[in-house]
Amino acid sequence: MTLGSRNEVDQARQADPVGQAESSAQPEQQEQREQREQREQPEEAKGPTEWNEGRHGVGPWEGPWPEGPEADKYDPELLREGDRRNVVDAYRYWRREAIKGDIDKRRHSLHIAIENFENDANIGTVVRTANAFAVDTVHIVGRRRWNRRGAMVTDRYQHLRHHESVDKLIAWAAEEDLTVVAIDNTPGCVPLETAELPERSLLLFGQEGPGVSAAAQDAALMTCSIAQFGSTRSINAGVAAGIAMHTWIRQHADLHNSW
Structure with a gap:
């Protein structure tokens, strides 16, 4: 810096002492x-x-x-x-x-199961919807841990049960006289819109992506699909569960018990 430039800087500082103070205080x-x-x-x-x-x-x-x-x-x-x-x-x-x-005094005979082999994030949504419809129990198959944030704390008021495998879930359902109905969109499915769901149903949902496992479909009375009319290959698992649960509610629930 030349002598003239240094003098110009000193003069600028003397001319604007407030700006200098603001700069140091920033x-x-x-x-x-x-x-x-x-x-x-x-x-x-x-x-x-x-x-x-x-x-x-x-x-x-x-x-x-x-x-x-x-x-x-x-x-x-x-x-x-x-x-x-x-x-x-x-x-x-x-x-x-x-x-x-x-x-518990008003719970329905409907059970919901969802496979959780890859820690499906949709389980929280399923639990929240199951609570809204007073589902008897939500069954988690596979991993015991799941993301509870989507449940919005409704898991505190909802019965939950864990099963290590689909085979153990199916065996439990047979002991409880529950009919297993899988929900997927594979070829040959029965349209959910026209299906008659058993009153003592266990609706089984696969995880996002793979869908219901082959073992689960083999054990089910039938596999139901939800009608789609757009471009996406599948509906979000949490949304599909809500649609299926409401289908059961329309067929079997006493609406006088709703809020």
Whole structure:
């Protein structure tokens, strides 16, 4: 830098002392801003829906707390703090065990099974839908672990059962007098839209991609397909399960028991 250039820089600094101060303060302000944003980040430990403040939930119980024989079904902490869980209004402030027990009185004879040999991420969606339809039990075949995030905490109110293999699932279904119906889109399937599903059904779904295994189809009374009219080769497994469950509901459920 020449002498003339150095003098020009010194003159600029003297002419704009505020700008120089702002420049030196920028790193400190940036650090403070990052710290503030970090403090404002939501806590990851809180689960989806059950604990957030979103559009679900009610505040603390207003008025005297419930008394008498029905009081045991209420959770004192929820009465005191409010209920932010993803439950229907009829179950507000209820203990988890009380909710599950009440659903047990109205559960259907329908069972759902899904193969989980590659840790299928759709299982959470299946469990959530099964809870909405008061399915008796959701059966996980293969890997015991699965991604529960998609269940939106409904797995706490839904009966779940694990089977190491399809053979063990089929053997269990035979002991319980359940008819196995596979859901897939392979050639020769019975259209789900015209099929009559047995009342004591176990609807079996394959994982995303491979579909229902050959062993499962061999053991099933029939394999049903869902009519498609577009370009995709298959429907998402979680969506297909919801369609099939609702088909059973339309044929067998007492709609007077719905919310």
